[in-house]
Amino acid sequence: MQAEIIAVGTEILLGQVVDTNSAFIARGLASAGIEVYYHSLVGDNADRLTAVVTQARSRSDLVVISGGLGPTKDDLTKQTVAHLLGVKLVEDETAMAKIHQHFLTTGQKLTPNNRLQALYPDGSLPLKNRTGMAVGAFYQAPTGADVMLLPGPPSELEPMFREEALPVLKHAYQREEYLVSKVLRFFGIGESQLVTTLSDLIAQQTNPTIAPYAKVNEVTLRLTATASSEAAASDLIDGLVTLIRQRVGNYLYGYGDDNSLANVVVHGLIDRKLTITAAESLTAGEFQSTLGDIAGVSAVFPGGFVTYANEAKHALLGIPNAIIDTEGVVSAATAKRMAEGARQRLDTDLALSFTGVAGPDTLEGQPAGTVWLGLAQRGQDPQAKLVHLTGNRDKIRARSVLLGLDWIRRTLGI
Amino acid sequence: MQAEIIAVGTEILLGQVVDTNSAFIARGLASAGIEVYYHSLVGDNADRLTAVVTQARSRSDLVVISGGLGPTKDDLTKQTVAHLLGVKLVEDETAMAKIHQHFLTTGQKLTPNNRLQALYPDGSLPLKNRTGMAVGAFYQAPTGADVMLLPGPPSELEPMFREEALPVLKHAYQREEYLVSKVLRFFGIGESQLVTTLSDLIAQQTNPTIAPYAKVNEVTLRLTATASSEAAASDLIDGLVTLIRQRVGNYLYGYGDDNSLANVVVHGLIDRKLTITAAESLTAGEFQSTLGDIAGVSAVFPGGFVTYANEAKHALLGIPNAIIDTEGVVSAATAKRMAEGARQRLDTDLALSFTGVAGPDTLEGQPAGTVWLGLAQRGQDPQAKLVHLTGNRDKIRARSVLLGLDWIRRTLGI
Numbered sequence: 001m002q003a004e005i006i007a008v009g010t011e012i013l014l015g016q017v018v019d020t021n022s023a024f025i026a027r028g029l030a031s032a033g034i035e036v037y038y039h040s041l042v043g044d045n046a047d048r049l050t051a052v053v054t055q056a057r058s059r060s061d062l063v064v065i066s067g068g069l070g071p072t073k074d075d076l077t078k079q080t081v082a083h084l085l086g087v088k089l090v091e092d093e094t095a096m097a098k099i100h101q102h103f104l105t106t107g108q109k110l111t112p113n114n115r116l117q118a119l120y121p122d123g124s125l126p127l128k129n130r131t132g133m134a135v136g137a138f139y140q141a142p143t144g145a146d147v148m149l150l151p152g153p154p155s156e157l158e159p160m161f162r163e164e165a166l167p168v169l170k171h172a173y174q175r176e177e178y179l180v181s182k183v184l185r186f187f188g189i190g191e192s193q194l195v196t197t198l199s200d201l202i203a204q205q206t207n208p209t210i211a212p213y214a215k216v217n218e219v220t221l222r223l224t225a226t227a228s229s230e231a232a233a234s235d236l237i238d239g240l241v242t243l244i245r246q247r248v249g250n251y252l253y254g255y256g257d258d259n260s261l262a263n264v265v266v267h268g269l270i271d272r273k274l275t276i277t278a279a280e281s282l283t284a285g286e287f288q289s290t291l292g293d294i295a296g297v298s299a300v301f302p303g304g305f306v307t308y309a310n311e312a313k314h315a316l317l318g319i320p321n322a323i324i325d326t327e328g329v330v331s332a333a334t335a336k337r338m339a340e341g342a343r344q345r346l347d348t349d350l351a352l353s354f355t356g357v358a359g360p361d362t363l364e365g366q367p368a369g370t371v372w373l374g375l376a377q378r379g380q381d382p383q384a385k386l387v388h389l390t391g392n393r394d395k396i397r398a399r400s401v402l403l404g405l406d407w408i409r410r411t412l413g414i
Numbered sequence: 415m416q417a418e419i420i421a422v423g424t425e426i427l428l429g430q431v432v433d434t435n436s437a438f439i440a441r442g443l444a445s446a447g448i449e450v451y452y453h454s455l456v457g458d459n460a461d462r463l464t465a466v467v468t469q470a471r472s473r474s475d476l477v478v479i480s481g482g483l484g485p486t487k488d489d490l491t492k493q494t495v496a497h498l499l500g501v502k503l504v505e506d507e508t509a510m511a512k513i514h515q516h517f518l519t520t521g522q523k524l525t526p527n528n529r530l531q532a533l534y535p536d537g538s539l540p541l542k543n544r545t546g547m548a549v550g551a552f553y554q555a556p557t558g559a560d561v562m563l564l565p566g567p568p569s570e571l572e573p574m575f576r577e578e579a580l581p582v583l584k585h586a587y588q589r590e591e592y593l594v595s596k597v598l599r600f601f602g603i604g605e606s607q608l609v610t611t612l613s614d615l616i617a618q619q620t621n622p623t624i625a626p627y628a629k630v631n632e633v634t635l636r637l638t639a640t641a642s643s644e645a646a647a648s649d650l651i652d653g654l655v656t657l658i659r660q661r662v663g664n665y666l667y668g669y670g671d672d673n674s675l676a677n678v679v680v681h682g683l684i685d686r687k688l689t690i691t692a693a694e695s696l697t698a699g700e701f702q703s704t705l706g707d708i709a710g711v712s713a714v715f716p717g718g719f720v721t722y723a724n725e726a727k728h729a730l731l732g733i734p735n736a737i738i739d740t741e742g743v744v745s746a747a748t749a750k751r752m753a754e755g756a757r758q759r760l761d762t763d764l765a766l767s768f769t770g771v772a773g774p775d776t777l778e779g780q781p782a783g784t785v786w787l788g789l790a791q792r793g794q795d796p797q798a799k800l801v802h803l804t805g806n807r808d809k810i811r812a813r814s815v816l817l818g819l820d821w822i823r824r825t826l827g828i
Contacts, residue, residue, distance in 0.1 A: 011627045013450060015440030016636070016671070018432065022455070026429030036427060037462060041436070041453035048451060071606040072626060073616075105783070105802050113606050131806055155630060155809075213430050281717075284706025285699025288720045292698025295774055295807055303695075303726030305719065306702045312717030312760060316730075346726060360709055393709060 001173050003034045004060035006052055008067035008077050009152055010043035021066040021150070021157050027213075028161055031181045031224060032170050034062065044074040050084055057145035062169075067152030069134035071113040078137075081147060082121040085139060089119040092126040095135040102133060120149070127164040132156035138168050146172070162257065180233035181224040184244065187261055187406050189251040191219045197247055201240070208240050217402050218261070253409055261405045266294040266301075268412045274349040276408070277304040279317055279342035281329070281355040282371065284308055287401045302346050307338065317341030328364045330356050332384035335374030343376040350411070351376040352404045358393045368393075371400050375407055415587050417448045418474035420466055422481035422491050423566055424457035435480040435564070435571050442575055446584050447593045447640075448476065458488040464498055471559040476583075481566030483548035485527045492551075495561060496535040499553060503533040506540040509549040516547060534563070541578040546570035552582050560586070594647035595638040598658065601675055601820050603665040605633045611661055615654070622654050630809075631816050632675070667823055675819045680708040680715075682826045688763040690822070691718040693731055693756035695743070696772040696785065698722055701815045716760050721752065731755030742778045744770050746798035749788030753798075757790040764825070765790040766818045772807045782807075785814050789821055 005022045012019045022039045029036055040056065042048045049068075056063045068077030082089050095118035103110040120126045120137040127136030129151060137149040148165060150157050186194060195202060195212055198221075202210050208225035221244070225236035245252060254264045269276055278287050285306045291297050307313040310324050319337045327333035335353050343351035352375055359368025369389040376382040387403060389396045419436045426433045436453045443450055454470065456462045463482075470477045482491030496503050509532035517524040534540045534551040541550030543565060551563040562579060564571050600608060605628035609616060612635075616624050622639035635658070639650035659666060668678045683690055692701050699720045705711050721727040724738050733751045741747035749767050757765035766789055773782025783803040790796040801817060803810045 010625060012437065013440065013453065014444055015437035015442075016627065017629075018434050018437045020432050023426065023429035023432045026427065028429075030428055037457065037459075038466070039427065039455035041455075043451065045451075052452070070628065072609050072628075074626065102804050105804055107802075108604065108607070111606050111610050113610070131809070153628075153630065211428075211430060278720075280699070282706075283703070284711075284715075285694070285702035285718070285720065286706065288699035289697070289703050289811075292696075292700065292720075292722070292772070292811065293808065295772075297698075298722055301698075302723035303719065303721040303730065304699070305730075306692075306699060306706075306717040308706070308712055309716035315760065316717065316719075346729065358706070358709075394707065397703075397706070 001034050001062070002060050003029050003036050003062040003064060004056040005036060005039045006056060006063060006065045007039070007041045008044065008049060008065060010074065012041060012067070013043040020154055021152070024154070024158060025064050025066065025150070025161060027222075028166055029064070029169075030211075031179070031222070032166060032173070033175060033179045033226070034169065034173065044068055044076060046076050046080045049077065049080050053081060053084055053147070057147070060145055062146045062148065062173075064148045064150065066150045066157055069117065069136070069149060069151045071111075071117050071134075073113070075116070078116075078119060078121065078149060081149060085121055085141065085147065087122040090122045092118050092120055092135045094128065095126070095133065099133050124149075125168060127160055127168070129156055130159050130163065136160050136164065138165065138172075140172060177226045177228060178230045178233050179224065179226050180230060180237055181222055182237050182241065182255060183257050184221045184223065184241065184252055185254045185256075185259055186219045186221070186248065186251040187217070187253050187402060189219065189248060194219050194221070194248060194251075198244065201243060208236050210240070217399055253406070253414070261402055261409065262290045263294055264414060265405045265408050265412070266291060266297050268409065268414045269300040269350075270296060272412060273300075274412075275300045275302065276350045276352070277302060277342045277346045277348045278351060278404075279305040279307050279313075279338040279353040281307055281313070281338070281353075282358040283354040283397050283400050286397055287352065287354060287404050290401055290405070302348065304346065304351075305342050313338065317345070330364055330366050330370055330372055332372060332386070335372035335384040336376070336382035337374075339374035339376035340382045343378070349378045350408065352408065354400050354404060356396075356400065358396050360393065369396050371396065371403075373400070373404055373407060375411065377411070415448050415476070415589070416474045417443050417450050417476040417478060418470040419450060419453045420470060420477060420479045421453070421455045422458065422463060422479060424488065426455060426481070427457040434568055435566070438568070438572060439478050439480065439564070439575060442580055443478070443583070446580060446587070447589050447591070448583065448587060458482055458490060460490050460494045463491065463494050467495060467498055467561070471561070474559055476560045476562065476587075478562045478564065480564045480571055483531065483550070483563060483565045485525075485531050485548075489530070492530075492533060492535065492563060495563060499535055499555065499561065501536040504536045506532050506534055506549045508542065509540065509547065513547050538563075539582060541574055541582070543570055544573050544577065550574050550578065552579065552586075554586065591640045591642055592644045592647050593638065593640050594644060594651055595636055596651050596655065596669060597671050598635045598637065598655065598666055599668045599670075599673055600633045600635070600662065600665045601631070601667050601816060603633065603662060604628075608633050608635070608662060608665075612658065615657060622650050624654070631813055667820070667828070675816055675823065676704045677708055678828060679819045679822050679826070680705060680711050682823065682828045683714040683764075684710060686826060687714075688826075689714050689716065690764045690766070691716060691756045691760045691762045692765060692818075693719040693721055693727075693752040693767040695721055695727070695752070695767075695769040697768040697811050697814050700811055701766065701768060701818050704815055704819070716762065718760065718765075719756050727752060731759070744778055744780050744784055744786055746786060746800070749786035749798040750790070750796035751788075753788035753790035754796045757792070763792045764822065766822065768814050768818060770810075770814065772810050774807065783810050785810065785817075787814070787818055787821060789825065791825070
């Protein structure tokens with residue numbers, strides 16, 4: 001069983017956008033035990049797309065194509081592939097109903113080209129687009145390679161691939177053996193340190209395999225085991241997880257593809273019925289916004305403060321100007337005062353604060369990346385922690401938010 | 415003049431690393447007026463690499479290959495390509511001296527495989543690796559397509575491409591014509607509506623060409639013109655921009671690859687010396703965090719409020735519980751009170767508020783996606799605006815933030 005991945009889109013061909021879909025699909029196919037030997041990328045051009053798909057079908061069993069399912073006249077993947085397969089395009093009623101509903105809700109005008117998004121090659125299994133409008137498709141060809149069509153925007157492709165496509169592929173290409181995989185998520189340890197610490201386990205890897213993957217600000221390990229039953233494969237995984245936890249359990253914050261430090265922290269707070277607030281300077285609301293990403297957070301998060309300017313620290317949190325003048329705004333004293341001020345004002349169990357230098361300029365003579373975090377807990381003295389971060393403004397702010405979340409995680413003993 | 419890009423590496427084939435090199439190279443080639451029609455990606459496998467390079471050379475004039483120049487036994491790009499070109503590998507003295515120096519400095523042992531990094535196909539121009547050890551190469555073939563070899567790590571490839579490869583390519587493929595491109599950025603108009611409104615201009619597109627691209631929550635148009643001088647190409651672009659502005663100028667918020675609605679708004683505020691704050695319920699700090707992304711925002715943004723719970727709206731903004739009880743938290747009255755309350759507390763010129771239903775659950779009987787925005791301006795009565803948004807929690811919040819930014823943009827008359 002061998003697959004090939006094709007990305008379609010002039011904007012990725014020209015490099016205006018980096019194609020992350022092909023890597024995402026490759027990881028998913030690997031998790032289903034499907035080997036990939038080639039990726040290709042073409043623009044929105046029917047002739048070249050036809051040539052690439054034809055070649056791919058000649059050397060692989062499955063061709064997964066992303067992009068070009070949208071409503072503009074550039075989007076011609078579906079038409080081209082249907083033509084190549086010798087089938088018509090037919091309408092998916094569910095997708096069409098969703099398109100109608102969207103235009104009804106937003107009051108925008110439904111133009112004819114928008115209807116194209118509900119079409120798929122006749123004889124395919126349509127794949128539901130939960131986060132967008134263009135329907136996907138899986139075509140099991142009577143002769144020659146099968147073809148899967150997926151939308152281009154990652155926000156649509158990723159859920160569709162995970163929820164619709166992968167189960168269908170696993171079912172279509174059922175193997176004698178069962179494959180179980182588990183993702184372990186780490187924060188606070190770099191990829192090279194993690195790999196070095198686990199080097200003997202990784203060197204011995206056969207079953208389960210261990211695939212490290214470094215994302216921005218976190219590292220994941222995907223363990224994949226095969227066995228004659230699902231239970232036996234799970235047992236292999238569990239055994240290895242135990243070994244890994246013994247060595248680096250302190251950095252392991254959670255499991256699963258669709259997880260995040262914020263998710264773990266918010267559910268930890270909800271389970272413990274602990275409320276939280278924040279006072280943010282350099283992060284300017286990014287920490288609170290990250291909490292807000294998690295559905296259900298309102299049970300533990302009443303709101304909080306963005307105190308960018310010193311006047312705001314004074315006016316909203318009651319920090320005396322004298323403290324800021326003598327200790328500095330980027331200081332342990334200010335971080336503690338911010339956290340405790342926020343906590344008291346909203347009467348929460350916990351509060352975090354962030355004050356530091358996002359850059360590019362220095363502040364109070366301190367270089368960009370100097371960040372103080374403060375933590376206030378009901379009935380305890382507030383604490384502060386200094387970190388020195390590197391990278392641009394975005395990176396420094398994002399990393400600060402994660403360090404704050406991780407501090408809460410460790411405080412909760414998760 | 416037509417080029418093709420190939421990335422080599424099993425870790426990118428498996429999706430463990432996203433290939434950013436191909437996009438980087440594509441942008442560079444476009445800037446030199448070299449067209450790219452295909453990208454391909456193969457693992458560290460001599461047979462498949464040979465097949466892909468052979469095909470690429472059969473249909474393009476230049477093949478740019480990244481990856482596989484390193485010292486490990488997986489790295490076989492140079493050997494494979496030299497074999498295919500029918501030339502030997504020869505040693506670059508400068509690169510070899512650098513390798514010797516590195517091992518001398520670090521005290522590590524120089525193993526024979528490290529010497530491989532100084533080799534390049536005979537008859538090529540070696541390309542210096544300022545930030546690494548593997549030398550690149552540009553081979554102008556006596557017959558058939560030219561080949562360029564570049565290292566895989568972006569930290570080595572990017573400087574080498576910019577400093578060594580691009581000047582060489584521009585010189586090798588000198589053209590008679592100049593290429594100028596400009597990106598126009600739109601908010602508040604869908605891709606399909608934009609394309610429909612401009613369909614006659616797009617249909618006539620030859621020079622400049624018009625390439626629409628829908629990103630999450632915005633649409634861009636890239637206009638690209640060629641002419642015998644840079645000024646003439648710019649004139650062609652300017653003429654088309656005028657036509658486009660006449661039709662959809664109201665939605666055009668700015669220009670350039672590296673721009674955003676937040677950037678335009680923050681610089682608009684800075685230019686006009688107007689300060690801003692916000693009170694955020696469903697967006698939970700995302701609007702303020704978006705302002706915080708822009709360096710220099712501290713001049714106009716003192717901070718603000720995240721008022722997720724009703725108690726916080728009362729405690730931090732002084733909104734009477736009676737208003738929330740009678741009018742509802744998702745209402746024009748609450749939105750106006752939130753904006754004006756925030757504005758007064760921090761004494762700013764402008765304030766925005768966001769209150770609505772992020773979902774997945776309904777609130778006060780209103781469905782997810784129901785959002786009220788409030789706008790307070792010094793010396794004026796606050797206003798409120800109702801929108802109905804679709805999509806998941808993330809999309810509803812992100813879209814709300816952009817609608818807020820766009821309201822400020824229009825208020826400033828940008």
